[in-house]
Each structure stands twice: as structure tokens, then as C-alpha cells.
Amino acid sequence: MNMNNPLPVYNGEAVGINKIPIVPPGLFLDSIVQAANDGARIACLFGSPVAARTIRLYAVLVHDPSGELSILATYVTDRYPALTPDCVQAHWFEREIAEQWGVRPEGHLWLKPVRFHHSYRPEHDAWGRSPNDPILPSVMDFFRVEGEETHEVAVGPVHAGVIEPGHFRFQCHGENVMHLEISLGYQHRGIERALQGGPDKRTIHFMETLAGDSTIGHATAYCGLVESLTHTQVPARAQMIRGIAAELERVANHVGDLGALAGDVGFLPTQNYCGRIRGDVLNLTALLCGNRFGRGLLVPGGVAWDLDPDRAGEMMARLEAIEADLAVAIPLMFDAPSVLARLEGTGSLSIELARRIGMVGGPARACGLVCDVRTQLPYGAYRFATLPVSTYHTGDCFARAYVRWLEVQRSFHLTRQLIESLTDGPLTRPCGALDPDQLAVALTEGWRGEICHVAATDEDGRFLFYKVVDPSFHNWFGLALAMRNQQISDFPLCNKSFNLSYCGHDL
Template identity: 55%
Template sequence: MSAVTLKNCGLVPLAALEILDFCAFAAALRQEVDAQGRIAALFAAPAGEQFDLFALIARDWQGQLALLRSRVGARYPSLTPELPQVHLFEREIAEQYGLVPEGHPWFKPLRFHPSWTGRDAWGRDPRRHPLVGEMDYYRVAGEEVHEVAVGPVHAGIIEPGHFRFQCHGEQVLHLEISLGYQHRAIEAQLPSAHPLARVQRLEAAAGDTSIGHATAYALVCEALGATLAPPRAQTIRALALELERLANHVGDIGGLATDVGFLPTASFCGRIRGDYLNLGAEICGSRFGRGLVRPGGVAFDVEAPRAEKMLERLDSMARDTQGALEIFFDSPSVLARLEGTGRVRVEDAEALGLVGVAARACGLAVDARLHHPQGAYVDTFDHVVIEESGDVFARARVRRREITDSLAWVRRALRDLPGGELRRRVAPPAAESLAVALVEGWRGELVHLALTDARGHLSRYKIVDPSFRNWSGLALALRGEQISDFPLCNKSFNLSYCGFDL
């Protein structure tokens, strides 16, 4: 039995997705992974008294996506022991719908919120949220092993998250990360929300990735309505997405400079990040790009005089960026702190399904702009930046090189904006269908999927932010490291709490 294949931003009628017996579903999923497929999403949707399981597989080097479907009851055999990529997806399904993946090696709540259906896989009282102290954390036994708990409330201006270290002296033996304190039930709200409210919620799904999530949502809507945004709108979307990437990559390198006490780059990048955000505000008035991307196109234009003004400012910002990065990467004291710290092996990154900067720093060529291009990226993006050491230095180097590539891409886009309209009317969504969109956000791959019912209304909307995949990578990066290296490793991943807590 073969999966249904489609391209990025494609649509499949649900009737075309065969409902496989679970054993056949699991075998097909293993076969896809053995053939170098990545499990981009695994999620459930109600189907009467049972539940449909959907798996989205990214066949990167074929430029294809594949879909598998099965139907299960309240319990099913866990896929995690053989396919570690799904370990969080299975816990998420258990929390949302109360389904139990029997044999899951670490079966515990993921975000600590009541089940969507009122059925709870752990027998918890759905009227209350359990406290951190009630959670079952992994513990390392042994003489002189001690535990350090950090958060969820932190000393700095930071979102809440709980980190529990098992240490021997200063060496970290194990780190367990517990999130969920930012949970807003966005996925559960989307099907019944007004269309305008949907895009506003998604722009805030991960606030530093407003353009990325809004673009993915627009592409899903356009796939459901068999509508293609105009070329000018596609280019403006990609332009805003690259400015979002530039602002955050520059900010991250400034954060790394702060964590190693290198103040020149820290201060420069803090200001330059603001410059990139302000350049994005030139397009739509919002420094985070909110209100720009809408289904069918964009709501704001970049006229020729504005494009010229943006190019002039970009040239000055590029020089400042280059100077700030050069003094950082040319400093021996900086390199001594970055090199060899927080290493993640490529086999571990692949097993966990890491994406984005974290994956590319381990040598994995995972980039939706190359493998699954859409819009203005088609035929304009031809290579992926990768490093191989998998450490903090590699993650910093990936950002530095991607800054150079993004600057070149933005310049070309501003000089060669296509003519034509900004927005087209999107046709009503196809009934009983599934649509999917992959967008390469600045952290990594964003995955959005939508299911419609017989009337063409949304019945299920699934979001996978790259942080959902990559927090497990941070936990691995700390094994064997000094606990004092946690801030540096954490910043080198710079993952979103609220992006995880959808």
C-alpha cells in the first residue's frame, strides 16, 4: 500500500486517502522513514466514536509530500520505540483526545491542559491544571547526583518554562524540559473562529514568526480554494519573510554575544535587529509584519519609491551587520566558548526530526525553500547552508551565512518586484479535503494542515512550529556539558515557548 503523494501547498480529497489498518499504517510509516522520509506531522481528528490518524511525510530529495491515514480507538501501539520522531506527537494526541499510545517510553502530559473531548489519558481532573510539583520527572540515581530545577518563573524577561537538570557536580547528566505554561488552545479555537480572527491568532502563534505563520495559513486557504496569489504578492510575502529571518538571526547572534560577555557585538546587534524590524514596518506599519499577509495575497504594496528607500537603508544596515559579525567571529575568546559546546550528533538530530538552524548545524540539509519551494522561492533558491559540528559555533555560523544569503535575496526582490495586482479573491474551500503548506520560517519548517467537512468548513487545523521539534535537541545538547553552559546552549537554539504551547 502506498501513500498519497502531493506537492507543497497541495490538496487531497479525504476520499482519496485510504484508511489503513494500523499495522499497515505503521509499516508504511517505517518504510517511508527508512527511505529517508521525515515525519513532518502526526495528528488525530475525530471520526465518529473513533479517531483518524494522519501522518505527513516530507520526501525532501524528491520534492514531494506523502500522506498516510489510519483509524484507531482509545488505545493503539506506540510508534515511538521504532520512530523517535513521533514521541511528542503521540503525547500531544493523548493530551488532546485522550488516546493512549501503549508502550510509549515516556508517557506523560505535554502541555498540561484539559482534553478537548473531556477524556483524559492520565485520569486527571479536567477542571484543574496540575502543578509543576505534581509532574513525574526523570531522575538519575547515584551517589552525589543532585537535581537543579529552574523556572517556570525566571529572573529575566522571558516566557515561562521549567528546566530540570540531573547533575553530578557541574556536569549535566540529563535535562528535562517542561513547557505548556503559555498554552492558549489556538488549534482548538481555529475551526470555529471568524476568518479574520484566525489569521490574527496565527500571527500571534509565535510572535517573532508572524510572517511565517500568516504565510502558511494563507497558503492553506489558497490550496483549499484552488487559488494562487499574484506574483507580486508572492514576492512581497517572501521579502517580509526574509526580513523576519534577518531580524531574528541578527538578534540571536547578539544574544550569544551577551551570553559570552562580548559586549561590542551584543550592543551592535541589539540596535541592528531593530533596524531590520523597522524596515519591515516600512511595508505595512507593523514591526512584526502583522496585517500584511492575507489569503489571496497581501494587504500592502511596496511601490518603486519605497523600494528604493528600503534598498538605501539596507545597504547601510548590511555594512553594520557585517562589521558586528566580523568582530564576533574573529575573536579567539568568543570562539573558545562556542566551539565544542552543546554538540548534537547528526544521527540524533535525524532520529528526532530536528529542523531549521538546529538541523542544518548538524549537517542535515533540511530547508523547505529548496526542497518544497512555493511562491517567489521557486527557481530562486538553490542551496542550503549547512555546518557539520552540531555545536553552538555551528548554529551561530549557520545564522551568519544565512544572513548573507537573505541580504542578497532581499536586494534582488526589491530591485525586481513583479508587476500586477496584490490580491485575488479566494474561492470557497473544497469540501471533505485536506490541504497542507510548508514554509521555512527563520527557526525552521512551519507545517500547517487543514481538514474540511462536508460543507467546506474547517473541522481540524494542525500547526507544527519548529520549536515543537527542536526543544528535544536542546535537551540532548546539554548532556555531558557544564550546567553553566545552559544559557549559551539555550540561546543557540533560541526556541519559542508559545510556539510549542499551541
């Protein structure tokens, strides 16, 4: 094959790290732009040091309609011509590369830090800061609109609700938002760096707390990587239990969000019912593993807890009751004209924009993009399921809410199917040592969207690097754009309709 073309891989396949085509920077950038123009999405674009002065850049591309995955790499030193002007979806990734490795993408139009930490290569800083300069979060040049009747509103890091910290700057003309800039990094806990040299006894716990509400989503991606790097065949029963847990996680969060959206528009019945029903779903996960968030359920090689027949029966009975409650609580909201008036037409994004900026998950599907890892790059139990992709076409708050409701109903269907068809067999297979000098990619569909983990092993089979992309990393920019020409008072509603993760972004 041509060593200049991206290497096609399966979701969850490990390949020799020396098999990955390394091309000159110019060709690397052209290939990505070409692929993006043909409809591909950047799942991950990141750097990894190979020598004191050299950084290897990797790009993992997803071709959504066909479900192909491919990898390409190049070498850069301190600077390279930025990809962002020709391929907007790279813009957040290139900021991350600049911040982590002090490599400057020349011509990047928006080159600012994303997490506010010192460069991982001392003496290399994309902004020329010294290692001794303190770096304070959100201390940077914000985009500003100036004029007599414009004003700036700054919110956060500490917000009014029980929610994670982030800083938001609105450029307003009266009530109207002309531009929103989002600055994060407050939740940065240094997880990627701590994962290097692993896996060790802390690794699975880092995965479970990357984004605590997506414990199953991230843990599934991690376990998938370890299993492919150790050639472990996970028992079917374990895959199905993972699938059940993932769908419960999706339902719980979507139901919670629907309730919160109802609350944000002042529709209290659905808010109250959903607040409780979300807890009932979390309790199903606790029935399975003792923890409402699924902590301790997944282990590399399988699952730690079984869904025995008694437990399965109990789960089915409770599922039925929850479904009946939701069938009353949710339509109440979607049939209320006062709710629809607030949701419809608020925070709209077009399908073209969503594709250009590389959005994923529910917010992308709400614009009409057909993207769902479960269907397009199936893994685990989803290999045996037919799952329609839930989309809507209006790209507004209503669409983002309605897609959630569609997904909840389909998740119930799938969960029941999985419980009814649980196969016999073991729960785990032992994983041996990790193969040396390999690279593996695992994608899963968390409830927020595509979760991407990429790991490579060194000659001893330890993690050379471990890269995590939470769906929020792709979607925060979408929220910023959705706020353009909206009333500033609609921000809470727009924000909730995305409900992105701060800690998943900040890592």
C-alpha cells in the same frame, strides 16, 4: 494506485479528504517506520475525532532529499501500539495525541503531557484523570538520577531574562549535566481549538500570534492553505512581497540571536551592535506595513500593502547600510578567540542524532542535515529562486551561530533580488468560499525552521480541524540532548543557540 501507500501531495495542494489512504494501524505504523528508515521525516502526526469512540490518525511525511510530501491515515480507539520505540521522532507527537484525545500509545517510553490541559474528549484521558481534577503545569514524574553526589536543579517557569516561561529540570553530578528534561505548556492559549469552525475574523490574528516573532512564517502557511482550498492564484507581486517580508523576518531574528549569543559569552561589542541592527531590520518591515513584526501584511489572496518604487528605493538604501554595519559587527565576534573558545564544542549533536529525533531548521543544518523548505518544497517566491542550503558540520553552538550568519548573508542577496525584480500587477485576488471535504498541507521555512500547517474542511467548507507544527515542536528535544555532559553554566548559551519558541510549541 495502491490505496495502502501514502498519498503523494505537493506543498500547498488540497486533496479530497476521502482520497487519503486509510490503512489498518499495523500497516500505518510499519509504513512510517519504513519511511523513516529510508530518511523520511514526520512533519506532522496528529489525531482528529470521527466518531465518539474513533480517532483518525494522520501522518504527513517529508522526504527531505527529494522534497516529496505524502499523507497516510488510520483509525484507532483508546490505544494502539506506540510508534516511538521504533521511530524516536514520533515521541513528542504521540504524547500530544495522548494528551489531546486520550488515546494511549502502548509501549511509549516517555508518555507524559506536553501542554497540561484536559483531554478534548471528555471521559477519555490517557492518564486516567477525571475531567474535574485540576491539571497543573509541570506536575508529572520527572526522570531522576539518584545517588550520593547527584543533585537536581529546577529552573522556571519564570526565568531571569525577558523570555517566555518554561520549566527545566537538570540532573547534575557536580557542574556536569547528566540529563535535562523540559516541561512546557505555560503559554497554552488553545489556538488549535479556537480555529475549528473557521476561518473567521480572528483567524489571521491567531496566525500572526502563534509565535509573534514568526508572524510572516505562520501567516504565509495559513494563507497558502486558504488559497489552495479556494483555488486562488496569488499574484506574483504579492508572492514576492511575502518573500521579502519573510527574509526580513529571518534576518532580524538571526541578527538578534547572534547578538544575544555574543552577550551570553560576554562579548559586548557584537551584542550591542546587533541589538540595534535587529531593530533597524524590523523597521524595514514597519516601512512596508507599519508594524515591526509584519502584522497586517499578509491576507489570504495576497498582501495588504504595496512596496511602491519610492519605498523600494528607501528599503534598498537602508539594506545597504545595515549590511555594512553587520559586515563589521559579526566578523568581530567570529574572529575573537575568547568567543570561539566558548562556542566551539559546546552542546554538540551528531547528524545521526539530529536525523533520528527529527530536527529541523538551523539547528538541524548546523549538524549537516540538508533540509530547507524553501529549496526542497519551494512555495511562493522561492519557486523562482535558487537558494543554497546553509549547513555546517560540527553541530555545536558555534555551528548554530555560524549557520545563522551564512543565512543572513544569503537572505540579503535574495531580498535585493526580489526587490529589483518586483513584477507589476495586482496585490490580491479575492478568495471565495473554501471547498468542502478537502485536506491541505502547507509548509514554509520560518526563521526557526519548518512550519507545517494542516487543515481539513467539513461539508460546509469550515475548518474541521486546523493543525499547527512550529519548528520548535521538533527541536526542543534536541536542546535537551545537546545539554548532556555539558556544564550547567552552558545552558543559557545552548538555549540561546537554539532560541526555540515557547508559545509556538504551546499554541
